[in-house]
Amino acid sequence: MFPMPVEHWKPLNRRIYKLSLPIALLIWLLPMIAVMVTSIRSTEELTEGNYWGWPKHFALWANYHEALTTSPMLHYFFNSVMITVPAVAGAIALAAMAGFSLAVYNFRGNTALFATFVAGNFVPIQILMIPVRDLSLHMGLFNTLPALILFHIAFQTGFCTLFLRNFIKQLPYELVEAARIEGAGEWTVFFRIVLPLIRPALAALSILVFTFVWNDYFWALCLTQGDEAAPLTVGVAALKGQWTTAWNLVSAGSILAALPSVLMFFAMQRHFVAGLTFGATKG
Amino acid sequence: MHMTLNRPAALPLLRWPRSPAWLVPALFLAPAVLMLAVFLLYPLLSSFQLSLLDWNGLGEQGRFIGLGNWLHLLHDPLFWRALGNNAWLALFSIVIQLPLALALAVLLDKAGERSRWLKIIYFLPLLMSSVALGVLAKNLYDPNFGPINLLLQQLHLDGLAHDWLGDPAYALGAVIAVVCWQNVPFYMVLFLAGLASFPEDLSEAATLDGASEWTIFWRIKLPHLRGTVRTAVLLAIIGSLRYFDLVFVMTGGGPEHASELMATYMYRTVFSGFQLGYGSTIASAMFLVVTLIAALALRLSRRFQTEV
Numbered sequence: 008m009f010p011m012p013v014e015h016w017k018p019l020n021r022r023i024y025k026l027s028l029p030i031a032l033l034i035w036l037l038p039m040i041a042v043m044v045t046s047i048r049s050t051e052e053l054t055e056g057n058y059w060g061w062p063k064h065f066a067l068w069a070n071y072h073e074a075l076t077t078s079p080m081l082h083y084f085f086n087s088v089m090i091t092v093p094a095v096a097g098a099i100a101l102a103a104m105a106g107f108s109l110a111v112y113n114f115r116g117n118t119a120l121f122a123t124f125v126a127g128n129f130v131p132i133q134i135l136m137i138p139v140r141d142l143s144l145h146m147g148l149f150n151t152l153p154a155l156i157l158f159h160i161a162f163q164t165g166f167c168t169l170f171l172r173n174f175i176k177q178l179p180y181e182l183v184e185a186a187r188i189e190g191a192g193e194w195t196v197f198f199r200i201v202l203p204l205i206r207p208a209l210a211a212l213s214i215l216v217f218t219f220v221w222n223d224y225f226w227a228l229c230l231t232q233g234d235e236a237a238p239l240t241v242g243v244a245a246l247k248g249q250w251t252t253a254w255n256l257v258s259a260g261s262i263l264a265a266l267p268s269v270l271m272f273f274a275m276q277r278h279f280v281a282g283l284t285f286g287a288t289k290g
Numbered sequence: 291m292h293m294t295l296n297r298p299a300a301l302p303l304l305r306w307p308r309s310p311a312w313l314v315p316a317l318f319l320a321p322a323v324l325m326l327a328v329f330l331l332y333p334l335l336s337s338f339q340l341s342l343l344d345w346n347g348l349g350e351q352g353r354f355i356g357l358g359n360w361l362h363l364l365h366d367p368l369f370w371r372a373l374g375n376n377a378w379l380a381l382f383s384i385v386i387q388l389p390l391a392l393a394l395a396v397l398l399d400k401a402g403e404r405s406r407w408l409k410i411i412y413f414l415p416l417l418m419s420s421v422a423l424g425v426l427a428k429n430l431y432d433p434n435f436g437p438i439n440l441l442l443q444q445l446h447l448d449g450l451a452h453d454w455l456g457d458p459a460y461a462l463g464a465v466i467a468v469v470c471w472q473n474v475p476f477y478m479v480l481f482l483a484g485l486a487s488f489p490e491d492l493s494e495a496a497t498l499d500g501a502s503e504w505t506i507f508w509r510i511k512l513p514h515l516r517g518t519v520r521t522a523v524l525l526a527i528i529g530s531l532r533y534f535d536l537v538f539v540m541t542g543g544g545p546e547h548a549s550e551l552m553a554t555y556m557y558r559t560v561f562s563g564f565q566l567g568y569g570s571t572i573a574s575a576m577f578l579v580v581t582l583i584a585a586l587a588l589r590l591s592r593r594f595q596t597e598v
Contacts (some may be wrong), residue, residue, distance in 0.1 A: 028397060032411060038471075040416060041437070042426050101322040108318035114311075120319070127330055131532030133553045134573035137340060137566055140334035161329030164322050178452045193314045222419035224535050244539065247425050254429060261422030268417045276410050284529045 046070060046258035053255060061150060066255070074259040078249060079234055083242030089152050090238055091220045094159035095213055101160065102167030103209070107197050109168070110175035111183060121172065127165035136229050143230055150232050159220050167212055174208040175242070194219065210278035218268045239264040331573050334577070338571035352567050359571035368547055372555045373579070379466055379551070380530035386425050386470045388522055391477035396507065398478075399485040409482070416475040420533060424539030427468045455541050456546035465537050465549050472536065473529070484518035485511070508597075526586045531580050550574045 049066035074080055109121050139158060140149070148154035186196045203211075222266065224240040231237045237245075246260045341359055345352025363369055398409055415423070430436050431454035439451040454464040492514075493506050501509070512519075534553035537543065543554035552572060562568035 014427075024397075024400075028401070028408060031394070033414065036414070038426055038430060041430070042422075068587065088489065089588055101325060104318045105322035108315040112315035112318075114315050122324075124326075127326060128582060129528055130330065131528075131536060131553070131576050131580050133328065133532060133556060134337050134577045135333040136557070136573065137560060137570050138336040139329065141336075142329070157325075158329055161325040165330070168322060190460075197318070218417055222417075222421075224419065224421050224539070232366065240419050243419070243425065244422045257425055261418070261425060263420045263423055269414065272410065272413065272417055288525075289515070 017177050017191070024138050031210070042258045042261060045254055046262050048255045049148060050253065050255060053253070070255050070259045071213075071263070074246075074256045074263065077256075078242070078244075078260070080239075080260060080263065081244060082234065083237060083239045084151065086236060087221060087238040087240075087267075088097045090155045090159065091217060094163070094220045095216045097160040098163035098167050098216055099209060099213055101164050102212075103202065103205070104197070105168045106171030106175055107201055109172045111180075111196075111201075124165050124168045124172075128169065129193075134227070136225075139226075140229050149230065150236050152236050155226060155238070157238065158226055162226075163216050163219065167216065169207060170212055171205065174205055178204055188254055203259070207278050210275050214271055214275050214278075221268050223236050301570075304436065305486045319344075337570050337577075338574050340567055341574045343567040345567040345571075346564045355567070358566050360566065363571050363575055368550065368555060369552070369575070371547055372550045372552045375462055376531050376533070376551050378462065379469065380527045382466050382470060383473065383526040383530050384523055385472050385528060387477055388519070390470075391522075392481050392519075392554060392576060393486060394474070394478045395481035396511070398484060404426055412478060413475045414473050416471075420472070420535035421539055423468065423472055423535050427464075427536070428540055429457065431464055456544050456545055461541050461549040462544060465540050468540070469533065469536050473526075477526070480522055480525075481515065484515045488514055520587075524584065527587065528584055531583065532576065552579075 041187070044062065047065045047067045047070060048062040049064050049069070052062055052064070094201075104122075109117060109124075143149045143154045143158070146154075148157070181205070182200055183196055186200050191199070222240060223238075227238050227241045231241065234242075236243075243257070243260050243264050246257050340352070342354060342356060343352030344355045344358065353365050394412060398412070401408065429522075430438055433439055433451070433456065434451040436454075438454070442448065442451040445541060454460050492510055496506050496510055516523055532553060535559070536559065537549055537551055537556050539578060541549045543550035544560060547555075553576070556569050556572040556576070559565050
């Protein structure tokens, strides 16, 4: 990676370097370790005032069981999954097609259209709050899952298109030409040639968009009312109101809420840095 | 639309009659453009239209009052205060997040393949939802039970213990600290991606010429990352101007508007004050501010196509 391997440095430098990463890491993660420990602290200990010390008894099962059963956590969880999965798939499908079109065809207005997609990313989404709420009311979608799915697709497509267009642009164009000479139609070129080649980008992008949508709080606040269509973020915020002093349960809830995106990330991490790197190094 | 691309067709006789050249790219683009037009462009324009109304959201239509809301906005001290807070957030994001992210990226990049797990762990705060982080941060800052104050008391530094989120003097700073922590990983990944394209023979040659690590960083690596740094600054400014989540969860903009941002102010105006017209005015003003600054920054850098 670097001209001089770490092993050949001056001993002092090497020691500082080797120590600095774990120490920084510990400080970095301290707040998160605190939530994890709190999530397995028993309620008795909290009432005794042992808020931050090492817990004497672990109440892992009891806390998580209670968090799951005494609140509609599972319902929120289900909503989050039903919103996030179609939204990610939809945004990436639309963006892959649009990105393919912008990258492969040379039509008039291409640059202007691409610039519009770029500019769309800079819109402060909050400005859309009132009209979007109105729109969902008019379409009869307010407080339903399809509303959140549709709006998430719309808001993520711009970013995804930008990312995928740059990625497809880097592919050797001869591949597309060769396929056409073989008689492949445009759809086949897209589906059979380009899509398989951009798999790393699709993987990296799907992790990112998954976390964006999964963790969204703003649109969930605007487009839902009550529990019916509320996703986990709203649920966790509600837990906080329900159990103002039961920090252990709130912590258990937050961990459950974070779990899917963390698992996604771990499962796909191999593609993540590679995919982002390839997409971002063009310049 | 007009195609300039020549499509070599080997077996024209066996082919379907050619469709007009613009049709294929247009079909590929149509779904995405349609979504953006309906759910992004239309609401955007509609927001400007609403900003000209006096509307509490109950009647069918509001009363048209022209630029009344905009005039009110210009003299609204709360809006200016919120804008100022957004500016502080942007400043601290650039001064704290970016150098930290860069340092982490350089260290991790140097560790090479072995650092894969470290990269993942550093990325964790970005994977947690702002709501969960906000709840956590509120507990950390709790004046009576929070570990920060407990620690200060243990050290007999009671004078330094404050009601961090409840005291107007400290609320904004306390929130900004958490926002920075949450967002460092994002910029770290951006810099890691930039460093990955760094030609290694460059630093190898510099080492042979006797350059120190320090020199290599300042003289070779940082200039190489110039474009990425510019992108990061732009993203940090825009992100700060439209920030909402953590502030809303931790303080809701309070106490006494000490941590109010444009977005939280707008949210409150709409959902607590039921002033939909004026809320739209705040939103539109936010859009103008962000667009102006983004356009300025892009003009300065002129590289929007290649780096994002």
